[in-house]
Amino acid sequence: MTRDAIPQPLMRVTKPRLYEQLVAQLLAYIESAHLGPGDLLPAERELAERLGVSRATLAQALVALEVLGVIDVQHGTGAVLIYRPSIAAVISGLREHRNRLPEIVEARTTLEVKLAELAAERRTDADLLAIEDALRAMAEEIAVGDRGAHGDELFHQAVTAAAHSPVLAQLMAFIAEMILETRLESLAQPGRPEQSLASHRTITAAIRAQDATAATAAMLSHIELVSDVALLK
Incomplete structure (x- = not known):
């Protein structure tokens, strides 16, 4: 040198x-x-x-x-x-995934909190029935020892539909695959399926009562709960 x-x-x-x-x-x-x-x-x-x-x-x-x-x-x-x-490919993909998790949480917070507010304002009786059916589906999954991922997905789809906002629904569809990643991680945390189900019930109660303020607060609290995943620690 x-x-x-x-x-x-x-x-x-x-x-x-x-x-x-x-x-x-x-x-x-x-x-x-x-x-x-x-x-x-x-x-x-x-x-x-x-x-x-x-x-x-x-x-x-x-x-x-x-x-x-x-x-x-x-x-x-x-x-x-x-x-x-290959091991190298998986570790690289895992680190990329972990790095984008905060952005996925940010997008969920922005979209789903607004969707809950609109669902409380605009939901029909049929919308409410679909939301409650999703709750039952998730409860049944958890009762047999499953994580409740399918019921969880149905619930958020039902809330999105109840908001009657085609543009927001398209945005949710666009990030659906990324949300699935966080859903699997969240529901794998000990006790999380039961916590998430209870949180869904709180959101449903606000939407049923057509209380937009309560629905907003409940969905924000829910996103904060489910975003607490081990990969970010």
Whole structure:
């Protein structure tokens, strides 16, 4: 190196988060076990014991893989492999996803709070029936040990329809796939399905009463609740 050369600054090495390490180990296991699409991963209890982590920590890694479309976690069956990607590609995708989560939350807050307000002002009896049907669907899912993701999705779709705002509905459809990512992560948190259902009931009560102020506050509180996900911690 010449005297005038300026050395490049050293970049701080980022320590992988625990769930990133688990994701990498799970992918390495999938590769070494020669698992392919449609194959079932070992039960969560077995995987947690092999990896030396709690089932709650393992669940976080499995949700990350589910969000990225690597596995499909089915109630009563377990984690089914959809495709086998490279470890580097998954970790890169996971970090990109984590970085955009705050923007997804911001978009949800902007759109869904306004939709709840409009739903309270404009809902019809048929709209209210659809919202209450979604609540029942989510409660039934949770009662059998599921996360209630389908009922959760139906609820937010019903509130969006009740707002009778085609433009806002189009915007919600545009970010629907991104919202699905946060929905899976949120409902995987311990106790969150029950909390989310209770929050939905509060929103429904405000819409039923046609109280736009209460509906706005309830939806804002709900988005804050469901946006508390482990990947952001």
